[in-house]
Amino acid sequence: MPKVLVSDKLSPTAVEIFKQNGVEVDYLPEIGKDKEKLHQIIGDYDGLAIRSATKVTQKIIAAAKNLKVVGRAGIGVDNIDIPAATTKGIIVMNTPFGNSITTAEHAISLMLALARQIPEADSSTRASKWEKSRFMGVEVTAKTLGLIGAGNIGSIVADRAQGLKMKVIAFDPFLTPERAEDIGVEKVELDDLLARADFISLHTPLLDATRNIISREAIAKMKDGVRIVNCARGGLIDEEALKDALESGKVAGAALDVYATEPAKEHPIFNAPNVICTPHLGASTSEAQENVAIQVAQQISAYLMSGEITNALNFPSISAEEAPRLTPFVNLSEMLGSFAGQLTETAISGIRIEYEGDVSSLNTKPMTAAAITGVLKPLLGDVNMVSAPALAKDRGINIEVVSREQQGAYENYIRLTVTSETQERSVAGTIFAGGKPRIIQVKGINLEAEITPNMLYITNADKPGFIGRLGTLLGELEVNIANFNLGREKQAGNAIALLSIDDSLSAKGLAQVIALEGVIQAKNLQF
Numbered sequence: 328m329p330k331v332l333v334s335d336k337l338s339p340t341a342v343e344i345f346k347q348n349g350v351e352v353d354y355l356p357e358i359g360k361d362k363e364k365l366h367q368i369i370g371d372y373d374g375l376a377i378r379s380a381t382k383v384t385q386k387i388i389a390a391a392k393n394l395k396v397v398g399r400a401g402i403g404v405d406n407i408d409i410p411a412a413t414t415k416g417i418i419v420m421n422t423p424f425g426n427s428i429t430t431a432e433h434a435i436s437l438m439l440a441l442a443r444q445i446p447e448a449d450s451s452t453r454a455s456k457w458e459k460s461r462f463m464g465v466e467v468t469a470k471t472l473g474l475i476g477a478g479n480i481g482s483i484v485a486d487r488a489q490g491l492k493m494k495v496i497a498f499d500p501f502l503t504p505e506r507a508e509d510i511g512v513e514k515v516e517l518d519d520l521l522a523r524a525d526f527i528s529l530h531t532p533l534l535d536a537t538r539n540i541i542s543r544e545a546i547a548k549m550k551d552g553v554r555i556v557n558c559a560r561g562g563l564i565d566e567e568a569l570k571d572a573l574e575s576g577k578v579a580g581a582a583l584d585v586y587a588t589e590p591a592k593e594h595p596i597f598n599a600p601n602v603i604c605t606p607h608l609g610a611s612t613s614e615a616q617e618n619v620a621i622q623v624a625q626q627i628s629a630y631l632m633s634g635e636i637t638n639a640l641n642f643p644s645i646s647a648e649e650a651p652r653l654t655p656f657v658n659l660s661e662m663l664g665s666f667a668g669q670l671t672e673t674a675i676s677g678i679r680i681e682y683e684g685d686v687s688s689l690n691t692k693p694m695t696a697a698a699i700t701g702v703l704k705p706l707l708g709d710v711n712m713v714s715a716p717a718l719a720k721d722r723g724i725n726i727e728v729v730s731r732e733q734q735g736a737y738e739n740y741i742r743l744t745v746t747s748e749t750q751e752r753s754v755a756g757t758i759f760a761g762g763k764p765r766i767i768q769v770k771g772i773n774l775e776a777e778i779t780p781n782m783l784y785i786t787n788a789d790k791p792g793f794i795g796r797l798g799t800l801l802g803e804l805e806v807n808i809a810n811f812n813l814g815r816e817k818q819a820g821n822a823i824a825l826l827s828i829d830d831s832l833s834a835k836g837l838a839q840v841i842a843l844e845g846v847i848q849a850k851n852l853q854f
Contacts (some may be wrong), residue, residue, distance in 0.1 A: 329395075329631040331374035334381045337400055338617045341376065341624035348628035350374070365392050374627045376648060377407075378402065385411040386800045391637040398627040400619040401426060401610060402709055413641040420626050420638050420807020422716045424479065425619035426610035431483035434528050434558040435491075435608045437582035441554050442467050442526075444580070446603050465525075468492045473524030474512065476531030476559065478707065479721055482510045485742055496520055499531075501706055503674045503748075506723030514674070520737060521548040526556065532708030533560035543568035552579040555709065558609045561585040573599040584609050584839050615840040616835050639712045649690055655762035656686055656741065660694040662764055662778050662854055663743040667753045671702070677725040677746040678702055686739040687730035695728055698743050737767070774814030779827040782852040788845040789815045796843050797824065804836045821847070830850055 332341065337356070345352040353372075358365050359381035360662070370392040378381065378400050388394070388411045397407055412419050412527040440446060443464035451458050460503075472488045474481045477497040485495045489511055497512040498520045507514040517540075520527070527549070531537050541555065541564040555578060557564055566587055572578040580601040586594060589607060596602055610616070622638075629635040636642060660680070680698050682691050693712065700715040704832040710718060720725055733740075742755035755768035756778075766776045770786075787793055794813075801808060807829040815822035831851045832840065840849045 329373040330371065331376060331522050331631070331689075332358070332369070332372040332747055333376045333380035334365060335376075335400075336380075337376060337378065337623075338620035340361055340617060341400075341620040344621060344624035345628055348625075348632055350628050361800060362387075362626065365789070369394065374398065374631055376623055376627055379397065379403065379406055381406065383407040383412070388415055388417065391415070391417070394631050396420065398422075398493060398623040400616075400623040409641055418630060418635075418636060418642050420623070420630075421640060421642045421711075422619040422626070422708065423638060423711070424620040424717075425622055426615045427479045427483060429612045429615035430558055430609035431480050431487060432612075433584060433605075434480075434484050434530070434556050435487045437556050437558065437584065437605070438472075438526055438528065438554070438602060439580045440603055441580045441601075447601075467526070469494070470525040470652035471496060471523055471627050473498070473513065473515075473520040473526065473527045475499075475517070475520070475529045475563075477507070477510065477512060477722075478530065480559075480722065481528075481530035484514050484530060493526075496523060499674075500672065501674055501703070501724075502810070505676070506721075507611055509723060517545075518548060521545055522550065522554060525550065526554045528556040529559045531559055531563065533562045534706070534708050536706065536783050538562050539565045541565060541569065543571075546572045546577060549577070551577060554578070554580045555581045557681045558584040561587040561589060564791060566594075570596050570599045573601055578707040610754075614791035616854050636716065638711060647656055653689060653693060655764065656689065656759045657693050657697045658741070659756050659758055659764040660741060660743070661701040663741060663754050663756050663766075664698040665704065665854060666701070666766070666769075666778075666852060667743055667745040667752055668702035668705040670752060670848075670850060671745050671747050673748040675702070675722075675724050675745055675747050677727065677744075678719070679727040679729065679744040679746070681729040681731070681740075681742040681744075683731050683735070683740040683742075684733035684738045687732065691728060691730060692742070695726070698741075699722060699726065702743075702745060740767075742768070766825065769814070769823050769825070772814040772816050772821075774812050774823060774825060776825045777810060777827065779809065780854055781828050781831045782854070783824075783826040783828050783832060783840070784852050785824040785840065785849045785851065787824065787843075788847065789817075789819055790845055793822075793843075793845045795814045796845075800839060801826075801828075804832070804839070805837070806830070811845075 328351050329734050331345055333354045336355055342352055342354050369390050373393050373395050375397045385408045389449050397417040401424045402421055404421055407419055409419050442684045444462045448462040471494045474497040477499040488495050495512045496515045498517045582603040584605045626637045680695050696712040699719050700710050700712050703715055737757045739757050744753040756766050759765050769793050779797040808826055812825045
């Protein structure tokens with residue numbers, strides 16, 4: 328009988344689910360904060376169910392001789408060393424959709440509390456001051472709410488805000504016009520949102536592209552008297568810039584549930600005027616905690632008892648029999664998706680995946696999920712092979728899958744095409760001997776390139792001297808080229824250079840490449 332340790336506080340219902348499924352369970356919620364004790368006993372367990380208190384470090388994983396699966400009740404997995412778990416063959420699961428309503432409701436609650444200065448008015452009244460004239464609030468009715476991020480949680484916030492008779496506008500590179508219409512929001516560019524919004528609520532993951540998206544420069548573009556709510560991720564707001572804006576009155580108020588460093592203690596923002604601070608309570612309702620506890624118990628039980636894999640972050644949903652044959656194609660599919668996703672900067676309306684040759688007769692579902700994951704991850708961050716199709720559906724992205732017999736020279740051929748607001752971009756690949764993935768076509772241009780961790784993608788005019796100029800510049804930048812792959816559509820037409828380099832170019836170095844004569848586009852790619 329498999330044995331599971333629950334090392335954080337979970338609903339008693341989760342314990343019952345384990346027992347009902349024939350899984351032996353030890354409920355020891357105090358162990359999560361005792362690293363030494365956890366290290367001593369973890370070797371006895373096949374499964375580990377946690378929340379945020381337990382830190383599944385490399386040391387813990389090394390001691391986990393029998394551990395097969397770690398299940399996180401919630402979405403965040405920063406407390407799990409996923410690479411170490413993957414190396415040891417331990418499945419890492421989360422429950423990505425259990426907290427959506429709760430987090431959305433918290434954002435709405437903070438917005439309303441901010442509009443009427445409720446926490447400060449409460450403190451004043453309890454102090455017997457009765458400062459009725461001091462707390463002049465604003466209505467939310469007919470005001471404009473700007474959403475930065477319109478995915479699962481953002482769309483729920485939009486729905487609730489519309490019930491409050493607010494005008495909702497949204498900035499989200501992945502939001503299609505059709506999806507925007509479905510959820511009743513106006514899709515806008517970020518600068519437009521900053522200029523128009525009376526309230527701004529953030530609902531985007533923390534990525535390089537979104538870090539400090541509310542910067543000092545962004546705040547300067549906002550309306551005077553804007554109010555800002557963040558229940559998404561710390562690091563989305565330049566907290567020092569926000570503090571200055573609150574003190575100057577540019578920002579009338581801010582409500583924060585998340586911070587760049589947590590736990591946030593003695594934070595400078597606490598002393599700013601008109602600010603509401605809560606200790607990362609977005610998922611803290613009894614309903615949400617019950618939901619994620621039940622889900623994680625069901626997922627761990629299913630994996631230990633039948634091998635079913637759900638919401639895994641480091642392994643596809645593949646049976647043991649299929650794994651040896653499918654895994655190389657799953658990896659190729661995700662790489663092709665990542666290639667296209669990293670180059671796509673506008674809303675995606677469709678993704679088409681074509682399987683040709685022997686691969687078309689295999690189970691293409693995990694490959695398709697991997698491809699969608701690759702496309703979405705550069706902008707959404709928290710995406711896995713199970714959640715990716717649902718996220719694509721939520722955003723109105725049409726997924727088309729085509730399977731056919733071999734037509735060209737390759738026995739196995741996968742082509743992925745992304746349709747965005749501005750263009751259609753395709754990339755194709757195959758598996759060579761030894762299971763190694765290769766890119767064999769980009770935008771209809773034939774070339775062959777090994778997929779490596781750091782690559783430089785360039786489209787340029789096919790004119791003499793370009794390769795020399797590029798090589799000279801990279802040499803001056805001390806960038807070592809491992810492989811240099813070229814292709815062109817026709818003589819003197821457009822060409823593609825795909826380089827494997829030892830380290831990604833800096834922003835300054837990339838700007839110098841873009842400035843070279845003949846360059847149309849240049850971008851770092853990471854795999």
